[in-house]
Amino acid sequence: MQIFSELSHLIFPTRCYGCNSLGVSICTVCRHEWIPHYYKTHIDVLNVHSALVYSPTASKIILAAKENGLQGADDLLIAAVVHVLNKARLDKGCFTLVPVPSSKQSQRRRGRSFIVDLTRTISKQTGVAINDCLQVSRPVSDQSGLTRVQRSSNMHGAFSLKSGAILRGDAILIDDVVTTGATLREAARALNSRGFHGFGSVCAVTACVAQPLR
Numbered sequence: 654m655q656i657f658s659e660l661s662h663l664i665f666p667t668r669c670y671g672c673n674s675l676g677v678s679i680c681t682v683c684r685h686e687w688i689p690h691y692y693k694t695h696i697d698v699l700n701v702h703s704a705l706v707y708s709p710t711a712s713k714i715i716l717a718a719k720e721n722g723l724q725g726a727d728d729l730l731i732a733a734v735v736h737v738l739n740k741a742r743l744d745k746g747c748f749t750l751v752p753v754p755s756s757k758q759s760q761r762r763r764g765r766s767f768i769v770d771l772t773r774t775i776s777k778q779t780g781v782a783i784n785d786c787l788q789v790s791r792p793v794s795d796q797s798g799l800t801r802v803q804r805s806s807n808m809h810g811a812f813s814l815k816s817g818a819i820l821r822g823d824a825i826l827i828d829d830v831v832t833t834g835a836t837l838r839e840a841a842r843a844l845n846s847r848g849f850h851g852f853g854s855v856c857a858v859t860a861c862v863a864q865p866l867r
Contacts (some may be wrong), residue, residue: 670717670726671710678725679714686710687729689736692862696834699841699855702741703862704733707830711861715829719767730829731774733860738779741858743825749784750776753828753840754812756789772827781825786818787843796835804835812843820844826857834866 668675671683679687689704705711718726752772760766769785776783790813796804814820826840837857844855 670714670723670729672713678723679729683710683714687714687733689733691737691740692864693741694831694862694866696831696838696841696857696866699834699837699857701831701834701837701857701859701862702737702743703831703859704737705861707832707861707863711830715861718771719829720763722763722765727771727774730860731771731778734771734775734827734858735778737858737860738775738781738825743856748823748825749782749821751784751786751824751826751840751844753826753836754785754787754789756793768828771829775827784818784820784824786815786820787812787840788815801833801835804833805838808835808839810839812839814843814846823854824856826855828857828859830861830863831857831859832863832866 667678669680669683670678671686672680674680686708687705687710692703692706694701694703714726714729717723718730750772752766752768755763755766755768772783772785775781789811791811793811794807796807799807824844826837826844828837828840831837837859841855841857
């Protein structure tokens with residue numbers, strides 16, 4: 654097995670997720686940029702708790718996890734979210750983790766539901782229950798090139814609750830990054846449309862946050 658592992662490293666050498674340099678999965682320089690802290694922002698009345706400021710290095714690490722499915726990059730995002738859940742001092746016994754869903758097209762392309770998969774691992778590590786109750790209910794465009802106003806319009810009405818979803822207590826929305834807040838705002842709207850509003854609270858935890866929100 655060691656021979657196969659060594660051959661694999663020769664054929665597919667390890668590169669840093671952040672800068673693509675040969676050597677280790679995250680180099681010393683990029684690791685210095687990926688040190689979880691704690692940032693609290695607001696989207697309307699929604700509190701958002703995050704671990705790191707979104708940066709070019711963070712963008713590449715998220716891409717390595719989201720689009721390339723690299724386990725080491727997944728682990729960095731998971732650790733960042735777990736760090737925030739501990740730092741935010743949320744009453745985890747009263748919350749459930751609600752992953753922000755991906756479209757069916759994105760799931761087919763990636764071979765998985767990215768945030769749902771990460772949230773399942775986060776749930777196992779923290780003991781906080783997961784409630785995979787949201788779905789993408791209409792087509793949305795890629796948000797990367799859109800302005801703040803365009804993102805808001807693109808996401809409006811895009812999420813809904815799955816048939817038979819049961820909502821109890823409070824919810825922690827889980828996502829990889831918040832930039833304008835359009836996606837989290839829509840996810841919160843979908844939750845509040847049936848069940849949480851008036852009966853529980855909704856907040857969000859992300860690995861990264863754009864500073865300031867664009």
